[in-house]
Amino acid sequence: MKPAEHGITNEGSEFYIYTPSKTALRTFLHPLRAGFFHYEAGYRQERSSFDSFLIMAIRSGSFDVVSKFGESAQHASAGDFVLVDCYAHHSYSTAEDSDVLWLHFDGPTARAYYELIHERLGSVFSLREPGYAITQLTKIYETFHMAARISEPLMAKYITDVLTEFALGADDAASAPVDGGSGSAASALGGASGLAARRGPHAIESVLAYIANHLNEPLTVGELAGLVYMSEYHFIRVFKKETGYTPYAYVLDARMHAAKYRLINSDISLRQLCEECGFTDTSSFCAAFKRKTGLTPMEFRKHSEIRR
Numbered sequence: 001m002k003p004a005e006h007g008i009t010n011e012g013s014e015f016y017i018y019t020p021s022k023t024a025l026r027t028f029l030h031p032l033r034a035g036f037f038h039y040e041a042g043y044r045q046e047r048s049s050f051d052s053f054l055i056m057a058i059r060s061g062s063f064d065v066v067s068k069f070g071e072s073a074q075h076a077s078a079g080d081f082v083l084v085d086c087y088a089h090h091s092y093s094t095a096e097d098s099d100v101l102w103l104h105f106d107g108p109t110a111r112a113y114y115e116l117i118h119e120r121l122g123s124v125f126s127l128r129e130p131g132y133a134i135t136q137l138t139k140i141y142e143t144f145h146m147a148a149r150i151s152e153p154l155m156a157k158y159i160t161d162v163l164t165e166f167a168l169g170a171d172d173a174a175s176a177p178v179d180g181g182s183g184s185a186a187s188a189l190g191g192a193s194g195l196a197a198r199r200g201p202h203a204i205e206s207v208l209a210y211i212a213n214h215l216n217e218p219l220t221v222g223e224l225a226g227l228v229y230m231s232e233y234h235f236i237r238v239f240k241k242e243t244g245y246t247p248y249a250y251v252l253d254a255r256m257h258a259a260k261y262r263l264i265n266s267d268i269s270l271r272q273l274c275e276e277c278g279f280t281d282t283s284s285f286c287a288a289f290k291r292k293t294g295l296t297p298m299e300f301r302k303h304s305e306i307r308r
Contacts, residue, residue, distance in 0.1 A: 001258075001276065003035075004266035007043030012036075016144035017261055018212050019254040021152060022244025028156035029107035029163070033261065034141045039098045046091035047304070050264065052104040053114055055162065056082035057130075057137055061098025066091045067123035074124040081133070082124050083166065085114055101137055105159050113163045120170035128172070133165040147213045149205040203228040204242040211251060215258055215278045219251050255279060256292055263301040270297060 003013050015035030024030040032052050039061070056063065058080050064073040065082050069089035076082050084090050086104070127133060136158045143150065207224050224247055225235035239247050258277045262268060270282045279285035289297050 003037060004262065004268045005043075005045075006267075007040045009038040009040060011038070013038050014145060016141075016212060017215075017254070017258045018144070018150065018208075019250065019257045021208075021242065021250075023242075024107075024152040024156070027108070028152055029105060029110060029113075029159040030152060031103060031105050031140055031144075031155050031159065032257075033104040034102070034144055036099070036101050036141060039094050039100060041094065041096050043098075044091065044093035045265075046089075047086065047264070048089050050086040050090075050104075052086050052106050053110050054082070054084040054086050055103045055105070055137065056084075056092075057101040057134055058082065059099040059101060061094055061096045061100075063092050063094045063098060063100070065123050067118075074122060076124040079130060080124055080126050081130070081166065083114065083117055083121075084123055085111075085118070101134070101141060103137060103140060103159070103162075107156070107159075113167065117163070117166045117170050121166070125166070125169060127165060127169045133162045136161040136165075144209075144212065147209055149202055150209045150212065151202065151205055203230070204239055207239070208243070208250075211254055215251075215255055216276055217278060219278065221247050251278075252288070256289065259285070259289065259297070260293075260300070263297055264304045273297075 001015055001017070002010050003015060013036065015033060015037070017033050018031050020028075020030040020032070056076070058076050058078050060078050062078065063076045063082065065076055065084065066073050067084050067088070067090050082092070084092070140155060140158050142148075143155070207227055210224070210227060211219060221232050221236065224239075225232045228235065230238065236247060239245070239250070243250055245253065255277045259273055259279075262273050262276065268276075270285070274280070274282055274285050277285075279288070286296055289295075289300070293300055295303065
């Protein structure tokens with residue numbers, strides 16, 4: 001998807017939204033949103049809460065980050081990493097054009113990792129050897145960008161690899177150099193842009209990847225079953241067994257997930273939001289959204305706003 005936020009350049013900026021299966025929610029660290037953005041000077045984001053944890057790899061430029069309301073801003077330069085608990089009030093802004101690779105994630109062990117790393121390193125830090133963490137973050141982004149199959153255990157491994165690198169940096173914080181090392185991080189990001197050829201088909205994982213990249217299309221059960229050469233009846237049974245959702249419920253959740261992100265992070269009209277997220281008309285979307293959240297879309301957007 002292209003960003004619709006003010007202060008982000010459309011050209012070269014992309015992001016992807018993923019809805020994890022119930023198995024992943026119970027078991028794994030899992031991606032929720034991943035992207036690469038070209039931010040313009042003057043960009044600012046502030047939220048009271050956004051249910052996830054955020055990793056930012058600053059490729060160029062810089063950001064000022066406030067991880068908790070009332071705390072002083074920490075400055076992140078090119079080559080630095082940022083780790084934010086988005087469940088708490090937070091903000092980040094840039095005074096210059098900046099490129100950032102980022103990931104929103106969550107999972108059963110996410111908070112424990114966050115608290116360990118934040119206690120020792122804070123919200124902004126550098127690694128002596130940032131290349132591996134950058135490579136694993138890039139693999140997550142490229143998996144979505146290339147519409148490759150989504151292996152939730154593999155996604156969990158990539159996120160764990162990144163957080164483990166951060167934790168190792170926390171153990172070594174006393175002796176780690178304070179310089180950001182922008183050259184090695186930037187080159188690692190550029191060099192990790194391609195994934196290996198796709199592995200053999202894994203039916204439901206391939207369908208989940210297809211859904212994530214085609215939310216604006218009808219996505220009927222017949223169409224999805226046809227992708228993996230199954231009858232509709234058999235597909236529904238296998239899909240429910242693998243994800244915990246019926247195909248219809250999963251697609252609806254994925255669309256709602258995308259709609260919530262758009263409502264919070266852009267000011268696009270309901271009509272455009274419906275077109276991008278696959279809802280047939282605004283009235284049915286509003287009714288479904290209220291059943292799901294207890295709020296109308298506009299109430300949800302207003303409730304999520306932060307006074308600047």
